[in-house]
Amino acid sequence: VFSLEPELRSLAAGGLLGEEEAARLVALERREVFSLFAEIRTLAWLGVMLIAGGVGIIVSKHLDDIGPITLAAIIGFASAGCYVFAFWHRKRALSIIDDFVLLLGALLLSADVGYIEHQFHLLGSGWPRHLLLLAVLHAAGAYFFDSRALLSLSISSLAAWLGIERRVGDVFDSSLDTALRGFLCAATIVVWRIVDHRLRRSRSFAGIFDHFAANLAFWSALTLTAEDHLRTAACLLALVLAFAAGIYGWKRRAEAFVIYGWGYGTIAVDILFAQFVRDEVLISLFLVASTIASIVGLIAVHARYTRGVR
Amino acid sequence: MSAGPSVNEERGWALRGRAAEWAGDGILTAEGRRRIEAAVPFDWRVSGLMLRLVFFALTSVGIIAFYGLMKLMMLPAGIVTAVAAIACAEMLIGRRRFYRTGIESALWIGALFAIIFSLPSSGKPEAILVFVAAFAIAGFRLRIAVFGAIAACLLVIYVAVKTEVFWPAAAAGLALTLLASLALTRTWRRPSTDELFAFLAVMMPLAGYVGGKLADRSASHSDGHEAGIILVFLLAGAVLLEMALRGPHHALFIASALCLAAARFESRELVSFRLENELIVDGLALMALAFVLSRFLRHRTTGLVATSTADRLELVRLVTTVALAQAQQPSAPAPDSQVESGGGRFGGAGATGDY
Numbered sequence: 001v002f003s004l005e006p007e008l009r010s011l012a013a014g015g016l017l018g019e020e021e022a023a024r025l026v027a028l029e030r031r032e033v034f035s036l037f038a039e040i041r042t043l044a045w046l047g048v049m050l051i052a053g054g055v056g057i058i059v060s061k062h063l064d065d066i067g068p069i070t071l072a073a074i075i076g077f078a079s080a081g082c083y084v085f086a087f088w089h090r091k092r093a094l095s096i097i098d099d100f101v102l103l104l105g106a107l108l109l110s111a112d113v114g115y116i117e118h119q120f121h122l123l124g125s126g127w128p129r130h131l132l133l134l135a136v137l138h139a140a141g142a143y144f145f146d147s148r149a150l151l152s153l154s155i156s157s158l159a160a161w162l163g164i165e166r167r168v169g170d171v172f173d174s175s176l177d178t179a180l181r182g183f184l185c186a187a188t189i190v191v192w193r194i195v196d197h198r199l200r201r202s203r204s205f206a207g208i209f210d211h212f213a214a215n216l217a218f219w220s221a222l223t224l225t226a227e228d229h230l231r232t233a234a235c236l237l238a239l240v241l242a243f244a245a246g247i248y249g250w251k252r253r254a255e256a257f258v259i260y261g262w263g264y265g266t267i268a269v270d271i272l273f274a275q276f277v278r279d280e281v282l283i284s285l286f287l288v289a290s291t292i293a294s295i296v297g298l299i300a301v302h303a304r305y306t307r308g309v310r
Numbered sequence: 311m312s313a314g315p316s317v318n319e320e321r322g323w324a325l326r327g328r329a330a331e332w333a334g335d336g337i338l339t340a341e342g343r344r345r346i347e348a349a350v351p352f353d354w355r356v357s358g359l360m361l362r363l364v365f366f367a368l369t370s371v372g373i374i375a376f377y378g379l380m381k382l383m384m385l386p387a388g389i390v391t392a393v394a395a396i397a398c399a400e401m402l403i404g405r406r407r408f409y410r411t412g413i414e415s416a417l418w419i420g421a422l423f424a425i426i427f428s429l430p431s432s433g434k435p436e437a438i439l440v441f442v443a444a445f446a447i448a449g450f451r452l453r454i455a456v457f458g459a460i461a462a463c464l465l466v467i468y469v470a471v472k473t474e475v476f477w478p479a480a481a482a483g484l485a486l487t488l489l490a491s492l493a494l495t496r497t498w499r500r501p502s503t504d505e506l507f508a509f510l511a512v513m514m515p516l517a518g519y520v521g522g523k524l525a526d527r528s529a530s531h532s533d534g535h536e537a538g539i540i541l542v543f544l545l546a547g548a549v550l551l552e553m554a555l556r557g558p559h560h561a562l563f564i565a566s567a568l569c570l571a572a573a574r575f576e577s578r579e580l581v582s583f584r585l586e587n588e589l590i591v592d593g594l595a596l597m598a599l600a601f602v603l604s605r606f607l608r609h610r611t612t613g614l615v616a617t618s619t620a621d622r623l624e625l626v627r628l629v630t631t632v633a634l635a636q637a638q639q640p641s642a643p644a645p646d647s648q649v650e651s652g653g654g655r656f657g658g659a660g661a662t663g664d665y
Contacts, residue, residue, distance in 0.1 A: 001497055001559060002504035004325050007350070016345045024337060027612075034558035035617045036607065039567075040600050045627050047596030049634065054589030061586065095608075096616060097600050103631070104597075110635075149628060156632045208628075259364050266368070284379035291372030295365060295413060302361060 005029045037096060044097040052107035059115045068119045072112060079108035086145055103149045106141060110134055110153070131161035142205070151205050155212050159185050175226035179234075182220030189213040210248075214257060217241055218264040222271075231275050238268035250305065258301060266294040314453060315354055315409055317499050322350040323409075324501040334620040354409040365412030373420035377427075388428025395421035410454075418448040419457065438468040453502040459509035462486055463517040470521035476535065479525050483518015484546050487511055487565055491550055495557050508561035515546065515565055519572040536579045543573035558614065 005026050012022035027033050059071060066074075082105025089098045117123055117130040138154035141147065162181045193209035221241055224234035242265030249257025273286045315323065329346040332338035338346075357365060373395055380387035399417035402408040422444035431437070442464045449457030466486070470479035490510035498504045522539075547569030554562035578588065607616035 001494060001557065002324070002499075002501045003497055004321065004328060007321065007325050011346065011349060014349070016349050017342060021338065021342060025332065028332075028337070031558045033612055033615055033617075035615050035619055036563070036603065037616055037619045038621075038623055039560070039563055040603050040607075040616055041621070042623065042627075043596050043603070044600035045631075047593040047598075047600060049631070050589045050593030050596065052593075054586040054593060057586035057589070096604050096618065097597070100597070100600075107635075148624075149631065152628050152632050153635060156635050255358070256360060259361060263364055263368075281379065281382045284375050284382060287375035288372055288379060291368050291375065295368050295372070298361075298364070298368075299355075299411075302357070 001031070003029045040096055041100070044100040045103075048100050048104045048107065051104060052111070055108060055111050059111055068115075072116050072119070075108050075112040075115065079105045079112055081105075082108065083141070090145065099145075099147060099149065102141070102145055102147055106138055106150050106153055109137060110157070113137070128161060131157045135161060143200075146202065146204060148204060148208055151208050152212075155189060155208070158188065159212075159216065175223050176230065179220040179224040182216050182223065186213045186216040186220065189216070207254075210254070211256070214241075214245055214260055218245075218260065222264070222267065225268075225271050232272065235268045235272035235275070239265055239272075242268065246301075250301075253305075255302075255305060258305060259298070262294055262298045262301070266290060314403060319352060319354065320453075320500050320502060323352045323354065323356065325350050326352055331620070335618075354407045356410045357412055362410060362412035366416045369413050369416035370420060373416065373424065377424050386428070388425045391424035392421040395424065415448065415452055415454055415457070418452060419444065422448060435468060435471040438464055438471065442468065449506075453500070455502060455505035455509040458506045459513045462510055463513055463521075466514070466517040466521045467524070470525035474525050476522035476526045476539070479521035480518045480539070480542070483514045483516075483521060484542070484569075487514040487518070487546065487569075488549070490514065491553055491562055491565060494559050494561060495553065508559070511550075511561045511565040512568065515543070515568045515572060519543070519575075536576055539576045540573045540580070543569045543576065547573060555614075 008017065008022055008025050008029060011017045012019060017025070055075060058066075059075070082101050086098060086102035086105060089095065113130050113134055117127055121127065123129050135154045135157040138150045138157060142150035142154055162185050163178075189209055190213050193206065193213065196205055196209065197203075218238065218241055221234055221238035224237070225231045227234070242261040244261075245257045245264070246261030249255060249259075249261065270287060270290055273290070274283050277283060277286070326347055329338060329343045333340055333343040373391060376394065377387050377391045380390050395417040399414040399421070402411075402414050402417075408414045426440050426444060429440075442461045445457045445461035445464065448454065449461060466479050466483045469482045473479065487510070490507040493507040494504070494511060498507075547566045550562055550566035550569060554566055574592070583591075604616050607614060610616070
């Protein structure tokens, strides 16, 4: 083990820590108080993932053994049970594993809705809309239970729905359309975030919206670079986004967005250079130089950012 | 010039980190944290985990580009890259006081890899030992626990490849686990030393088990020793759990859980349950265990407790859950019985099925 007890005692002796405060911290260092919070939550989360995986296999392999209606009903009841449990516990002090029961309910709901749609074709040729339905249901659950996990599932279902419509429509089947749908999804999330910000007092979802929107927008811009005739525009767009992310991160004191800006911005600059210069030696040289410049720039920005936070 | 932080500097950095954690958990006031930071100055340049990973990735890209450039210029790429990268790393450490930024570690490991990749390939298992040496040297120089643990993992893999039998690799992994766990029971002055043993304790059971299984597979035979494997890993798990209960350390709990998980995984070969049933039963068992532990510990205020701390793993869990959900999203239209039968997938947000 490693203990900071001597340092804490010396800080207390110097009057920099109160006696009670120091005693509490020393007890932690001596492991007289040792929290298994992270371990217990990880166990519960792993449990949820295993169950969801097992249910996924069951609905795909054992239709004939069990029967579609029975199977749909069993999963539906199990999911409902999880939601009822979460609802029951909502008003009480939150136990450390309650939110994983809710997550399990949501994953079972996803399996059930997907299974029912697959089996009974309720939406006909518009079958991928079950993902939109899931996005709405998970969003409702997220707001009702104030759950970031459910919000993440909702957004990922929304993104999947946008992607799947492309395949069905087969109208857009290129990097351009993948990128456009990505931008559309990012824009939808931004609008959703604005509405959430106006109508809801809690800000617990803001981070989830921001990260999803930023990454989707960046990936869409980089996807667009696969189109030869749009590469320059896509790189410039990525640079604009990188600049915007950097400014946003700086103003909101959100370090991750500053990092996004530098990281994605560097990739865009490198692609842009390779677009115009075909010489391998020059490209390698530029990669080395741009990497060094990016690292030095990020160090400088981070140093200023850290001073600003303090 | 400085070789790295002194013991006191390293301890000071650890104290500042702990103060930030305590403040995040509400155990220490913001004012208390400021007082600690003022009392323990630390003038080395360090980065948080995310920034460290970004720096590591960027620097790696730079080294690869430099190596490629040297090749294109017909220069001895390995030696030139290694000399330049190590000189740069040492300059950053000595003059700019870089420590755990991700840059100096990428430079060091990149330099050693550049030398390795410029050597003629022998195709012999001993080549693994060269990578062991690279990680060990970089880990020792920079006091980076992950590099040390990777070196030990590769050593176990070497044993597996060399012997092509389960037990030598598994025994090496478990022996290193137990030695590291024993080391964790004594008090170390440097936090990086404690970190190294913690990483070894966590990674070695997996390395031993996976290495052993790979050895078995590469020899394309299995001599029916499942019961023995289960017994040994159960025993190791129990010993580690006992050690964890006596002197709590997160690494010991995790190592114990991994040994027990390996034993459980191995037991699949003995009982012929369907995979889906196993997954559901195991999942329910884990949730039940979590529930029981949370109920049992909820009112305790000393010893092992379940006090809420800042959930530092939330982001990892969210990303993993969404990634799994995305991986299982439908990738083809659902089959319409009138158009085609079979094929296609359905599901979403974490669950799906294949037909």
